[in-house]
Amino acid sequence: MHRYEYVRPADQAAAIAAAAQATTAQQGADVRFLAGGTTLIDLMKLNVETPTRVLDINPLPLDRIDVASGGGMRIGAMVRNSDLANDATVQKQYSVLSQAILQGASAQIRNMATVGGNLLQRTRCVYFRDTAMACNKREPGSGCPAITGHNRTLALLGVSEQCIATNPSDMCVALAALEATVHIQGTKGARDVAFGDFHLLPGNTPHRETVLEPGDLITHVTLPAPIAPSKQVYLKLRDRASYEFALASAAVVLTIENGSITYARIALGGVGTKPWRSAEAETALTGRPANDGTFRQAAEAALGAATPQSENEFKIELAKRCLTQALRMAMAR
Secondary structure, X not given: OOOOEEEOOOOHHHHHHHXXXXXXXXXXXXXXXXXXXXXXXXXHHOOOOOXXXXXXXXXXXXXXXXXXXXXXXXXXXXXXXXXHHOOHHHHHHOHHHHHHHHOOOOHHXXXXXXXXXXXXXXXXXXXXXXXXXXXXXXXXXXXXXXXXXXXXXXXXXXXXXXXXXXXXXXXXXXXHHOOOEEEEEXXXXXXXXXXXXXXXXXXXXXXXOEOOOOOOEEEEEEEOOOOOOOEEEEEEEOOOOOOOOOOEEEEEEEEEEOOEEEEEEEEEEOOEOOOEEOHHHHHHHOOOEOOHHHHHHHHHHHOOXXXXXXXXXXXXXXXXXXXXXXXXXXXXX
């Protein structure tokens, strides 16, 4: 790990001002915020992240879970994953979020990891994490060896000729289905970003992963008022039962009336370059009878634009079955 300056800003304004000194908006900028550190420290040890200044924001008062205006929920960026997953209101009204968090990482990591950090979690692509290899995400213009190399776990949706890296988050898949909003404070003031717009597709600039600019600090996330009564499920398929990233996952929020689906929000994990909200699946479900035929049609629609690589074509059918089963499980609730 290279040398860096460690600073604890006195307050939020000082943190933003210090972070704004970053020389570039790309990931791996000169200045990085330290929250739980469960991703950042790992990447610094690998020399993937090489900040010259690390700003410890743990003392900032961003760790509260409160009722938001309109009956929703306000979740501070420094709320620990375990606290959020075990919050009684989350478990009752936003259960898909609790389910997703509890299926991610390990208990020890969840005790440290934060909401804001999870939003910025970086890919597990082996080429990104190995500085001896080329990677457009790490070094723009160097190439993407994953496209012709080891890509079994990588993305099918939202890929480009520059990058096929998968977003690894479980929590973010649930937040996409819940239509969360990310609240950001920066040098130009505060702004709110719909969750679906927060993460960027790789396109020709895979090093830009989010809309954040130098100095931007995620302060909190809000959830809209809960849809009640709704059926919510997060299903994760992976190589082993715990402490493993998804090959495919599905977050489902449904309402049913008289046997028909009246409301559907669907997001997929493990298959997209960002947490993948599927408008195609939602359209295929809404107004249709809640049965296996409808569920399979929705799954087909969700993966209709999938672009497989040499080793991951199996994930197309796996993701379809994952979503179909998640919809069945939701109905059973």
